[in-house]
Amino acid sequence: MSSPFNQRANSALVNIPLQDALQAATGKFANQRAHAFESTAAPLALRAKAREIRRKTFDEIDKHLETLFTNLQNLGVHVHSAPDADSAKRIVLEIARKHNVETVVKSKSMASEEIHLNQALEAAGITPYETDLGEWILQLANETPSHLVAPAIHKTLKQVQDLFRAKVDPNAGSDPQELTSIAREKLRTEFLRAGMGISGVNFAVAESGTLCLVTNEGNGRLVTTLPKVHVAIMGFEKVVPTLRDTLTLLSVLPRSATGQKLTSYFTMLTGPRRENEADGPDEVHLLLLDGGRSRHLGTPFQEAFHCIRCGACQNACPVFQTVGGHTYDSVYGGPIGSILSPMLRGLEVSGELPAASSLCGACMDACPVFVDIPRMLLEMREARTVKKNNALMERFSFRMLGMVMRKPFVWETGFKLGSVFSRFLNAKVAAWLPGPLGAWAQGRELPRIAKKSFRTRWREKKRRGVDSSSAANGVSQADSPDAIIEKTHHALELAHGLSHGHIDCPDGPLPEINVPDTVVRFATEFEAVANPALQPSSIDDIREYVLNMAAKWKEYPVAISDGLPVEVAGWLMEEGFDVISPSIDGDNRDAIARCGIGITGCDWAIAETGSIVLRSGPGHPRLHSLLPETHLALVPANNILPHISSLGPELESIFKQEEGHSASCVNIITGPSRSADIALTLIKGVHGPRDVFAIIVPDVLIARSQ
Amino acid sequence: MAIESPDNRPKRVLFFATCLVDQFFPEVGEATVHLLEKADIEVIFPEGLTCCGLPHFNNGFRGEARKTLETQLHLLEGDIPIIAPSGSCGWMLKCVLPTLFPDDPWAREKAAQIAGRVIELSQFLCQIEMREFGSTLPGKTVYHDSCHLLRGLGENQTPRQCLDHVAENREELPNSDRCCGFGGSFCVKFPEVSCAMLEDKIKSAEEVDATWLVAADAGCMLNIAGGLSRRKSKIKLLHIAQALAGPHNPGWPEGY
Ligand code: SF4
Numbered sequence: 001m002s003s004p005f006n007q008r009a010n011s012a013l014v015n016i017p018l019q020d021a022l023q024a025a026t027g028k029f030a031n032q033r034a035h036a037f038e039s040t041a042a043p044l045a046l047r048a049k050a051r052e053i054r055r056k057t058f059d060e061i062d063k064h065l066e067t068l069f070t071n072l073q074n075l076g077v078h079v080h081s082a083p084d085a086d087s088a089k090r091i092v093l094e095i096a097r098k099h100n101v102e103t104v105v106k107s108k109s110m111a112s113e114e115i116h117l118n119q120a121l122e123a124a125g126i127t128p129y130e131t132d133l134g135e136w137i138l139q140l141a142n143e144t145p146s147h148l149v150a151p152a153i154h155k156t157l158k159q160v161q162d163l164f165r166a167k168v169d170p171n172a173g174s175d176p177q178e179l180t181s182i183a184r185e186k187l188r189t190e191f192l193r194a195g196m197g198i199s200g201v202n203f204a205v206a207e208s209g210t211l212c213l214v215t216n217e218g219n220g221r222l223v224t225t226l227p228k229v230h231v232a233i234m235g236f237e238k239v240v241p242t243l244r245d246t247l248t249l250l251s252v253l254p255r256s257a258t259g260q261k262l263t264s265y266f267t268m269l270t271g272p273r274r275e276n277e278a279d280g281p282d283e284v285h286l287l288l289l290d291g292g293r294s295r296h297l298g299t300p301f302q303e304a305f306h307c308i309r310c311g312a313c314q315n316a317c318p319v320f321q322t323v324g325g326h327t328y329d330s331v332y333g334g335p336i337g338s339i340l341s342p343m344l345r346g347l348e349v350s351g352e353l354p355a356a357s358s359l360c361g362a363c364m365d366a367c368p369v370f371v372d373i374p375r376m377l378l379e380m381r382e383a384r385t386v387k388k389n390n391a392l393m394e395r396f397s398f399r400m401l402g403m404v405m406r407k408p409f410v411w412e413t414g415f416k417l418g419s420v421f422s423r424f425l426n427a428k429v430a431a432w433l434p435g436p437l438g439a440w441a442q443g444r445e446l447p448r449i450a451k452k453s454f455r456t457r458w459r460e461k462k463r464r465g466v467d468s469s470s471a472a473n474g475v476s477q478a479d480s481p482d483a484i485i486e487k488t489h490h491a492l493e494l495a496h497g498l499s500h501g502h503i504d505c506p507d508g509p510l511p512e513i514n515v516p517d518t519v520v521r522f523a524t525e526f527e528a529v530a531n532p533a534l535q536p537s538s539i540d541d542i543r544e545y546v547l548n549m550a551a552k553w554k555e556y557p558v559a560i561s562d563g564l565p566v567e568v569a570g571w572l573m574e575e576g577f578d579v580i581s582p583s584i585d586g587d588n589r590d591a592i593a594r595c596g597i598g599i600t601g602c603d604w605a606i607a608e609t610g611s612i613v614l615r616s617g618p619g620h621p622r623l624h625s626l627l628p629e630t631h632l633a634l635v636p637a638n639n640i641l642p643h644i645s646s647l648g649p650e651l652e653s654i655f656k657q658e659e660g661h662s663a664s665c666v667n668i669i670t671g672p673s674r675s676a677d678i679a680l681t682l683i684k685g686v687h688g689p690r691d692v693f694a695i696i697v698p699d700v701l702i703a704r705s706q
Numbered sequence: 707m708a709i710e711s712p713d714n715r716p717k718r719v720l721f722f723a724t725c726l727v728d729q730f731f732p733e734v735g736e737a738t739v740h741l742l743e744k745a746d747i748e749v750i751f752p753e754g755l756t757c758c759g760l761p762h763f764n765n766g767f768r769g770e771a772r773k774t775l776e777t778q779l780h781l782l783e784g785d786i787p788i789i790a791p792s793g794s795c796g797w798m799l800k801c802v803l804p805t806l807f808p809d810d811p812w813a814r815e816k817a818a819q820i821a822g823r824v825i826e827l828s829q830f831l832c833q834i835e836m837r838e839f840g841s842t843l844p845g846k847t848v849y850h851d852s853c854h855l856l857r858g859l860g861e862n863q864t865p866r867q868c869l870d871h872v873a874e875n876r877e878e879l880p881n882s883d884r885c886c887g888f889g890g891s892f893c894v895k896f897p898e899v900s901c902a903m904l905e906d907k908i909k910s911a912e913e914v915d916a917t918w919l920v921a922a923d924a925g926c927m928l929n930i931a932g933g934l935s936r937r938k939s940k941i942k943l944l945h946i947a948q949a950l951a952g953p954h955n956p957g958w959p960e961g962y
Contacts, residue, residue, distance in 0.1 A: 009899050318885045322902045356896055358889025358903070359764060361857035381766030390766070398762060402770035405725070405757045406777045415729045427936070436894035443901030444932025447730050454728040454735035458751050461739075 005352050008327040017156045022324050024680055025153040029315040032259020033366065039261055039608075040251065041511040044503045050252045051369040052505040053245045054306035061297065064206040064239045065288075071209030072286055075271030081288040085115035088289050092117060092198070092231060093124050095285055099229050101126055101195035105187075107213070107220040108132040109200030110309065111233040111289050113145065113331045114344070117198070128198075129190045131219035133183055133686055134677035140167045146325030146333065148311035149257045150677065154324055157679035176681040184687060187219070191687075192589060197223035197281065201234035202308070203249060204286075205268075207242045208655035211286065213267040214253055216260075218626060218673035218688025221267050225622045225665075226589060230269075230281040235293050237305035243655060244648040248510070249308060251644055252368035256310035258676075261609045262644070264688070266668040270655050273664055278582050278621035279589065280664050292344040300379045304339045306371050313363035313373060319356060328353060335363035335373045342380055347389045354380035370503075393435075412455065419449040515642035518607040519696060522640045525610030529671030530692040533635075537698075539705055542634075543571050545695055546599070549632055550577055553596025559628060561600045562619025565636045565697045566705045568599060582619045589623060598624035602635040602694075604650060607642050609670055612694065615654060616665040625669060631689040633669075637698045644668075715834045718748035720788045722824075724795045725757035726924035734924060737947040737957025738791045738827060745836050752781040758790075758798040764890050771798075772806045779816050788824045791947055792923045793855025796826040801858065826855055828864040828922060828946055836868075841952020843872045845917030848879035849946075850907065850930070852923035856883055865922050865946055872950055879919070880910040886921075888929035904933040911941050922946045 002010070012018055037043035057064060069079050082088035096104065104121060106112065106128055118139070121128045130139040134152035138145060140163050145151030152160075160179060164172035169182050199220055203212040211232050213220040224230050240246045254260040273280030296302060314320045314334030325333035330341040330350060338357060341350035354377045363373040384390050404410050430441035440446065515521045523533040536542045546568045550558055557578035560569050569579050580591045592598070600620070604613040612633045616622050625631045641647060647668075654663055673688030684690045719742060727734045742749050755778055759771030782788060782799075790796035804821045807813035825833065849869055855861050862883070869876050887893060887903030894900075907930065911919045919934075919941050921927050931943050942962055951957050 003895075006896060006898065009896065013898055013902055318887070318903050318906075319896075319899055322899050322906075355892070356899070358853070358885045358887060358892045358900070360853035360885035360889065362853075362883070362885065365857055378764065378766070381764070382768050383766070385766035394765075398765060398767045398770060402762055402767070402774055405759070405774045408754050408756055411756050436891075439894040439897035440932065442897045443904065443936060444929065445935040447928050447932060449729055450732045452732060454723050454732035455751075455753055457732050457736060458739075458753070 003352055004329070005327060005356050008329060009323040012323040012327050017159070018154050018324055021153055021156060021679075022321055025147070025150055026315040026321045028680065029150075029258065029311070030366070033256055033312055033315070036255035036259040036261065039513070040255075041513045042506075045506045046248070046510055047252060047368050047370065048503040048505040049510055050249055051306070053240070053248060054308075054369050057239060057241055058297070058302055058305060061236065061239065064241050065236055068204055068206040068209060068239055071206065072271075075209050076284070077209065077271055078283070078285045079288070080285060081290070083290045085289075085291060088115045088233070088287060088291070089117060089120040091287055092233075093120065093126075095229065095231060096121070096124070096126055096196055099195055099283075101229070103190060103194045104128045104196045104198055105131050105191055105194040105219075105223050105227060106135075106198045107200070107215065107223040108135055108151070109198065109233050110148075110331060111200055111235055111291075112198060114291055115289065117233075129187065129194070131187050131191070131217075131223060131687065132677070133180065133217060133675045136183060136187065137163065137677065140164075144326070144331070147314060148309050148332075148334075150311070152677050153680070154326065155679075157681075160678050176678040177683055179678055180675065180683045180686055184685070187687065188593070191222045191226050192593065194227045196229040196231060197227040198231045198233065199223050201232050201238045201286075202253070203240045203246050204234060204238045205240050205243055205246050205655075208270060208652075210243070210246075210268045210270045210655055212246060213265070213269070214250070214263050215267065216258070216264045216673070217675045217686040218265060219686070221265055221622065221626055221667065222687055224267065224269055224281065225279055225626070228281055229283045229285070231285045231287060233287045233289055235289050235291065237293070237307070243651045244645070247644050247648055247651075253308055253310055256312040256366070256368040260670075262611055262668060262670040264669065264671050264674055266670075268651070268655070268666045269664065270662060270666075271664050274617075274662075276618040277616050277664055279587070279623050280616065292346075296343050301339065301343055301376055303371055304336065304343060304376060306369050307336050307340070308369060310368055312366040312368065313371075316362040316366035317357075318360065318362065319358065328356075335377075336371065339373060339376045339380060347380075347384055347387060351384050351389050354384065412453065415449055415453060419451060422446065422449050510645070512643050512645065513608060515607050518640040518642050519637050521607035521642070522605055522610060522635075523696065525608065526694050527610070529610050530694070534693065534695045536695060536701065539566065539701055542566050542568070542695060542697065542701065546632070547571060547575060549630070549693060550575075550597055553630065556596035557591065557594060559592045559595040559598040559624045561621065561624050564599065564601045565634050565702045568634075582621050582624075589627070592621070592623045593627045595628040597630040597632060598626075598628040598689075599632045599634070600625050602633045602639060604647060605635050605640040605694075606644055606647065606668070607640050609644060611668050611670040612692070613647065614667050614669065615663040617663050622665055622667070625667070626688050629685060629689055630691045630693070631669075632693045632695070635694050635696050636702055637696050640696075715745060715747060716787055718750055718786050719830070720782065720784065720786055721749050721751045722755060722758070722782075722788050722790045722795065722799065723751060724790065724792050724924060726928060727791055728756075730928060731924050731945065733957040733959055734791055734945040734947050735957070737945065737951035737955070738789070740951045740956040741831065741836075741839070741947060742789070744840065745831075745834060750786070754778065754781050758795040760794055760798040760802075761890055763798065763802055768806070771802075775803055775806060775817075776813060779813065779820065782820045783816065786823070787830060788820065789827055789830055790824060791827045791945070792925070793826055793852045793859055793861070794923050794925055796824055797854040797858030800824040826859055826861065826864075826922070828868045829859070829861055831868050831950070832864040837871055839872050839950050839952060841872055841950075841955060842874055843869075843918060843949055843952065844874050846915065847873035847876045847918045847920060847949065848911055848914060848916040849876070849882060850879055850886060850911075850919060850921045850926060851883045852921055852926045853885050855922050865920070868946065868950055869920060872952060873918075877914055877916070879916070880913065881906070886926045886930055888925045890925065893929055900929075901933070904929055908933050908937060908939055908941065912939060916941055918942050918944050918949060920944050920946050920949045
């Protein structure tokens, strides 16, 4: 009887479309990851630093959680903690009932998958909508995710099309772009009317109470901006001590996940909407789910919490590449899942998973924070043996084998017998045998035990030559204790098991790539992720750019944020455009949703990634850069910072300030809203803008216009 | 290493033949001995050595692994290098052995001392700067990175460097660092998955039309050999020691 994993693996192995999809997806991601780190000054040092941050966090996890909770509460965020799935579901339902919520929009949250939240919501008469394109497809198909970052990689284009025809639109075509547009339209309606948004959390910054989301489609931003109530669900492992640490982790996460320097959106949410802000939720809840986590703190499995859920280990794993995520029968599949699943669900349920690895170590090699998955797989196997959770036969055979190994004479005799026996056994016969021999023979000829073992041949050779063996070995000169310690240290260092050897965390700041000219670099990088950056030399140029762009959306109003480096509203009104300005006394989401173009300033830009950073505030609604199909940012040349890390002090000054000065949200925007969830085809404009433009405004023009 | 000859080579080494070489690939042991003796190094093989305990350790039987190694510690004592013709056994002795005796200071110290002397064969050959192997490998040679040598001992250079001294034409095997699907008990607990991985490995060697597929671990060899003969593939499998010792020398596989 083949084991449950084997049964699922076998159906995966004969599922041709799945095999094709797996090969394409894992290969593509792994390849992109390999190149993504080339754009950093010192990839290994960066990863070593990221690992150090994760390690240190768990040295003082209590302290960091306390700081996080205090800061969240000071911001007015309601903090709940749930020991298990049932209490977590109860808490979410209570919040929903209090606000008479009928529909919920969700962005990807592994924790909510863990507790099967959707079923609970449905049972309570509340309709949940998954809004990540991949997750929505799975919700329609009533399936579970098969990959950490590409949940629907197992579905082919044809399967998605059939699904859309059956469940959404009978006339759906076969073009991924068209299917995405159908999803956008359908889900946009749900976003605008949902009473509650539920999201996961990528990082929860203790020092500022900031909840961060790393997304590409823009659904995470919509879920945490449009509904009046936002509920974030996470396990304690998401905590990160400081904003600067967060930026370091941000430098490795998208690179390892999708090979991007940054995802389209990095959203930093810090408390509910401020009184003077136009949009954002009025009420924010953080639900801390334990779900079997805390019992592993301080154990050999604590390191599994270092995982930042990038999925790189899945893409690198030859077993995952071969059988896909569903074979693991758990929310968390692949190498890290083979640790997390038994940790959270128990060895009784997921005890087979740690064995389903060849221990090749490719996972740890690929992991941005070097989680020592092979070590934990071994520890998990040991835990299983100790608990006698594995088969009696297995325990018996290994004990026997051990006894034989410790008696060279028995060892030798045993193999001599085996050698004779093996002459009579061929693979065809063996394939019918139960147990290891039969399993071996399924796709391999049986190995032959040598007629003459090495030790026999050695003896014969010695007899022929001069015998000089044992005596010489006796001449032992013990090493000095110091030498021993040095050698041991060397040995344990190597125990980290990486193809690139052991890496130390650098002291002091990390090396950064050289950015000699921030404007030039920004323009190059922005073009790589979005469109050519426009570089005007006069106010008239700017006027022309703006009017040309707006002309493409003639029939539609234009949303314009306050305080732009150059005032453009007047020009547009002169030309007869309907201009929507920020409102503080009411929700004008519907008006913004009708706009074809949203024009914003830019608080900072990042040269090395071509990103635009926007903070929310009076006159700066979050929705202007999110709801319209086109987003135009006026980027003051002076605001362009060289690196992601340069943003550290700026974020500190926003988020660590006293109540009243801070912003509820900062977004790092890198290119348009995008997804590759349908058949790995890159589609722009999934939920947010399809197009992003930047006009770099030189200082002289800003001065002149004011 | 202590007891070094003037030209930076130790006078003798201890050969940890490993259980698989002993019983399934004795030729690999012969080729190794041939290479070492060619370098004027005396080889010592304590006959009481059996297995490094990796099969137990990898399956969660740490106690059994400890007991097995404990009975062999006295055979490994001394101050000469210990040569392992296999990355996985080398990793076990070098990286795991010193961690097996947390409560026994005496054994722990011995284990640490032993671990410090363990070195994988190709690493050793590079360390003693052996360049003259006196043989050539005709045709196309590709190297499969055995996982434990690659990621356990962090070595991907020395096997290639050594092979470049003998191979007429060495090419990179596509996805050379991808596991062949052996994984010890993994290959019989999950035979279909293991065989699918094995097939990928063999296919990539066939795609580049390799004459010789070289591995540095008897575990991978056991698996790959079974797959090659099942497929009736014309690819010929060699252990790195055999590849370096060369045709017609001790340890060359029968029928090649
Ligand atoms: S274990 Fe490492 S590689 Fe795997 S998902 Fe977590 S962070 Fe990524």
